[in-house]
Amino acid sequence: MSVETAAAEAMTPIMAFALVGALGVGSQWLAWRLRLPAIVLMLAAGLIVGPATGIFDPSRDIGPLMSPMISVAVAIILFEGGMTLNKRSLSDAATGVRRLVFIGAPLGWLTSAIALHYAAGLDWETSAVFGGIMIVTGPTVIAPLLRTARLQKRPANLLQWEAILNDPIGALAAVLAFEFVVVRHSAAEADGATLGFILGLGFAIVFGLACGFGIAVAFRRAYVPEYMKVPVLFTVLLGCFAVSETLLHESGLLAVTLMGVVVANAKLQSYEELRRFKEHATILLVSGVFILLAANLDFDTLARLDWTALLFILSVILIARPLTVMTSLAFSGVPIKERVLVALTGPRGVVLVAVAGLFGERLQSMGLEDGALVGPLAFALVAATVVLHGFTLGPLARALGLSGSGAAGVIIVGGSRWTTALGEAVDRAGVPVLVADPNHVNLRLARTAGLPTFMGDILSEAAEDRLEWVGYQTVVAATDNDAYNTLVATDLGPEFGRNQTYQVQREKSEIANYTLPTTLGGMQFGPEKTRRALDDMIEEGWTFRVTKLSEEFTFEDWRNRRPDAHVIAYVPAGEGPVFVRKDEQVKATAGVQIISMLPPGTLEGEASKKRPHLPDDLPDRAGAGERKGETPKDKGNQPAKS
Structure with missing residues (x-):
């Protein structure tokens, strides 16, 4: 057989x-x-x-x-x-x-x-x-x-x-x-x-437009309950196609295309x-x-x-x-x-x-x-x-000189001391970064640091039109409003991927009425701290550090030198950052950059000690202005400001 x-x-x-x-x-x-x-x-x-x-x-x-x-x-x-x-x-x-x-x-x-x-x-x-x-x-x-x-x-x-x-x-x-x-x-x-x-062609045009307008009116006036809107849309779509096809072969394709145009322009909620x-x-x-x-x-x-x-x-x-x-x-x-x-x-x-x-x-x-x-x-x-x-x-x-950065960018939602420091660290790792906030005052530090910013709601139509979304693959929701962070992560999750949508730790509430569902929002990362607590850490002297691993300097070596550091993310060569909560989540191979937060006084303490077994040029890189003599920020790698 x-x-x-x-x-x-x-x-x-x-x-x-x-x-x-x-x-x-x-x-x-x-x-x-x-x-x-x-x-x-x-x-x-x-x-x-x-x-x-x-x-x-x-x-x-x-x-x-x-x-x-x-x-x-x-x-x-x-x-x-x-x-x-x-x-x-x-x-x-x-x-x-x-x-x-x-x-x-x-x-x-x-x-x-x-x-x-x-x-x-x-x-x-x-x-x-x-x-x-x-x-x-x-x-x-x-x-x-x-x-x-x-x-x-x-x-x-x-x-x-x-x-x-x-x-x-x-x-x-x-x-x-x-x-x-x-x-x-x-x-x-x-x-x-x-x-x-x-x-036949005229009927297809009129019928397709009529079906689209009918759907728009029915949905806008609540003639159809929410749970039935998708089934009703699908049924009307099939009916529009079938009726037009019966009268003139292949005109159904024209009718349903026009129906889609009408629905797209109806501004339905x-x-x-x-x-x-x-x-x-x-x-x-x-x-x-x-x-x-x-x-x-x-x-x-x-x-x-x-x-x-x-x-x-x-x-x-x-x-x-x-x-x-x-x-x-x-x-x-x-x-x-x-x-x-x-x-x-x-x-x-x-x-x-x-x-x-x-x-x-x-x-x-x-x-x-x-x-x-x-x-x-x-x-x-x-x-x-x-x-x-x-x-x-x-x-x-x-x-042709038309290529952007080699790594996919990060959108940080919320302007503050901590998000500005995080944005500087991501930028030093060679990754495009954008800080967004509807309040221009919150973006003052980011602008002073030279980071690209967007003043407005990241979920607004203006953001959809003005931002080059294709240049970003990661979103970090880090405002001081847990509900808004959850909304941003939930809304943008399907676009960026749930595994590329993050938010800071939520405030723990003893009152059930104020507790947000755990099924909503983005992934947690870094230290289990709220945005306010993270800002306090910056005030206390915590600093961001970018460290590049190599065959000679492995992640284990870095962890031995930085036992108290918090790993925020790691950046594979030529890719965007991956935010993590634990060391076990880090895929630490040669060429990977580690973005971390160091406790107060770590850099000063190392500078005062003599370590003959360590090279003079440490693999860690701090931001411009953190310490005299540290590697400055590469201005030529800055993406264009919004």
């Missing part, structure tokens, strides 16, 4: 669904652990269990449910894209971002279609549909690349916001082009077909919960769709990709993308180096593959043979661009 036959007998629809979920989510988790693009691992997983081994064949194991499943999943993905397009983000965007959207999107559509026609050899109709999808540069791919590359603020914002804003625009372009192709191939009479197309829903749903659906599309490929189709596919990929990367970006940003005031970086960076992501696979099947069913090449070409383009830009974005940015 062959492997394919055994798999066909053993694989039930339930097993198939479980396998898709395990492969999709497992690939994303493994990519996170290995710091690799998730899309590459999902591609490999789908190809291995699909055409390579025959263990899983979606058409065989899922059957007729596969096509509607992918259609609904893509509809939800496009709804998520629509929810990222809000007027505030667009109006506050820089001139370069607006040019990339309003000029770059249609120009990218045109150049991509030309590349598909002349390089890949596709007919103009297929090229027009596929070219619209190629506007999408993949926000789910750009974000991890930016976190790794650590670009300066402006080029990072150009790439990030272009990806977010062009995501729904590319989907709309593909839908409109596809509707035009449908009219040409399915209408017996052009006039009647054109009228039907216009009416429940928007955060809805945003969490769309993020979680999108991760699951993107994983599932990608595995299904990869597993459904066959080597006969992939074998049709010859040298023209390579020519197509090269023309997109080296001609279409640079031409689009350089033309869009001409005379925009964006420096030439930043234009070059953006022009040579255009990774495509999961949405491109999912939507391309769907439209490819539709085009093929209409008699356009080139539709069979859309899916394989999309896979080839995504794999090539993700791998290429994943390995070249950082070096290219450094070569």
Whole structure:
């Protein structure tokens, strides 16, 4: 019995669904652990269990449910894209971002279609549909690349916001082009077909907007209880898609995208919960769709990709993308180096593959043979661009002088003596730091110390718009208000990760009414002291110290010399700090820097003692002004002030 036959007998629809979920989510988790693009691992997983081994064949194991499943999943993905397009983000965007959207999107559509026609050899109709999808540069791919590359603020914002804003625009372009192709191939009479197309398209637009406004009104007027808002949103989304699809094929994608745009601009108080829903749903659906599309490929189709596919990929990367970006940003005031970086960076992501696979099947069913090449070409383009830009974005940015600090930054919420001293220590370790506080008086010490500051609520819309969040990976909530610290850590935890969100020790209350739940807030670190107690320690003479370990000077050596010191964090080479509570949590290898607090008089006591067995240049480093002769702060390593 062959492997394919055994798999066909053993694989039930339930097993198939479980396998898709395990492969999709497992690939994303493994990519996170290995710091690799998730899309590459999902591609490999789908190809291995699909055409390579025959263990899983979606058409065989899922059957007729596969096509509607992918259609609904893509509809939800496009709804998520629509929810990222809000007027505030667009109006506050820089001139370069607006040019990339309003000029770059249609120009990218045109150049991509030309590349598909002349390089890949596709007919103009297929090229027009596929070219619209190629506007999408993949926000789910750009974000991890930016976190790794650590670009300066402006080029990072150009790439990030272009990806977010062009995501729904590319989907709309593909839908409109596809509707035009449908009219040409399915209408017996052009006039009647054109009228039907216009009416169907008009209904999709009106119905999508109406569904969005209806959700906004119902949620704002409390017609729907809180616990039912996500289920109601999901049900209305499916209904909007189904009704529009019934009247005009594929118009449902346009309707749900517009519905998402309306919900994004409605300023609903429940928007955060809805945003969490769309993020979680999108991760699951993107994983599932990608595995299904990869597993459904066959080597006969992939074998049709010859040298023209390579020519197509090269023309997109080296001609279409640079031409689009350089033309869009001409005379925009964006420096030439930043234009070059953006022009040579255009990774495509999961949405491109999912939507391309769907439209490819539709085009093929209409008699356009080139539709069979859309899916394989999309896979080839995504794999090539993700791998290429994943390995070249950082070096290219450094070569152009557009790379930020090598380590991910830290946001310290709350200005005080202790947070200022902590910020100075983090800065001396070569890590960007930002001190935020809504009270300008509390930031006086941080400004005097030369630390970048943000005056305002870290949870405000102003902070979301003005701060370069991609440059930070850790948040330390250290105000004198336990409730606010807990709110900050709880709200930012999903964005930064619970293991990268910290807060100082809470005040212990004997009254149950004032005790905050332990399930809320961030992780504890350092000495078990409240913020006020930590400020008192600075007043008593405690100082921060940064020590770099080596093969000769290990963590055990440091602890023997500093038995009374409190370890606050350790900084691996080229990475951000990890805050800890105990010595056992420190991964002390050579090159790691230890940030610690020393008791009063430690440095003076060491200076007065003669230790011939110790080198003159101690591995510890104190801040400028702590002691005469200590290593000064490196001003050239300061990040730009807010």
